[in-house]
Amino acid sequence: DAGVTQSPTHLIKTRGQQVTLRCSPISGHKSVSWYQQVLGQGPQFIFQYYEKEERGRGNFPDRFSARQFPNYSSELNVNALLLGDSALYLCASSLASGGSNTGELFFGEGSRLTVL
Amino acid sequence: AQSVTQLGSHVSVSEGALVLLRCNYSSSVPPYLFWYVQYPNQGLQLLLKYTSAATLVKGINGFEAEFKKSETSFHLTKPSAHMSDAAEYFCAVGGSYIPTFGRGTSLIVHP
Numbered sequence: 001d002a003g004v005t006q007s008p009t010h011l012i013k014t015r016g017q018q019v020t021l022r023c024s025p026i027s028g029h030k031s032v033s034w035y036q037q038v039l040g041q042g043p044q045f046i047f048q049y050y051e052k053e054e055r056g057r058g059n060f061p062d063r064f065s066a067r068q069f070p071n072y073s074s075e076l077n078v079n080a081l082l083l084g085d086s087a088l089y090l091c092a093s094s095l096a097s098g099g100s101n102t103g104e105l106f107f108g109e110g111s112r113l114t115v116l
Numbered sequence: 117a118q119s120v121t122q123l124g125s126h127v128s129v130s131e132g133a134l135v136l137l138r139c140n141y142s143s144s145v146p147p148y149l150f151w152y153v154q155y156p157n158q159g160l161q162l163l164l165k166y167t168s169a170a171t172l173v174k175g176i177n178g179f180e181a182e183f184k185k186s187e188t189s190f191h192l193t194k195p196s197a198h199m200s201d202a203a204e205y206f207c208a209v210g211g212s213y214i215p216t217f218g219r220g221t222s223l224i225v226h227p
Binding site: 004033035040041042043044045048056058090092104105106107108109110 | 150152157158159160161162165206210214215216217218219220
């Protein structure tokens, strides 16, 4: 079975531009979470979606937004890019049955964003 | 509220030596605890998890961790390090919807 897939794997943008990152969860997983991992740090939570509804939001500015589609895939959008947005963006899927989550996440390999 | 503290940003061991990576947690609810491993240019992979069953948890690649409630710790160990164990290791605490990750510990294995 396919794992979590993310695209693109690498991209370079300039300050002020906008970026869209895409994620397809493991088949049968209804929850998708997005994390930002800056070099040398642990993943920082951005969003979680379950059944197409936002279930949680981390401490990120409104320039960050996301959505989940009927097939449970997800997009993360970042507007007005800043140099500090350069990071590895990780998508993770989970079963999250019944609205609870044991926390076991299955990660994709990430999208590495460089902002110049 | 929940948080994780990983003691030591880098741990260096010789091949064949004991590996010990430290993790302390804080959680207002009974925690679920996890260790993930990240190899260069890859995503995170689950090593093992604690979900309130046995306090000693065995994971993949010979790793294990022990949940100690009195010490709020969940340290990761492996009896004998291999060169292939060199990677970044992250401890995470769940129990609510959103797992919280530590800053990570880089394991360096010398020949």
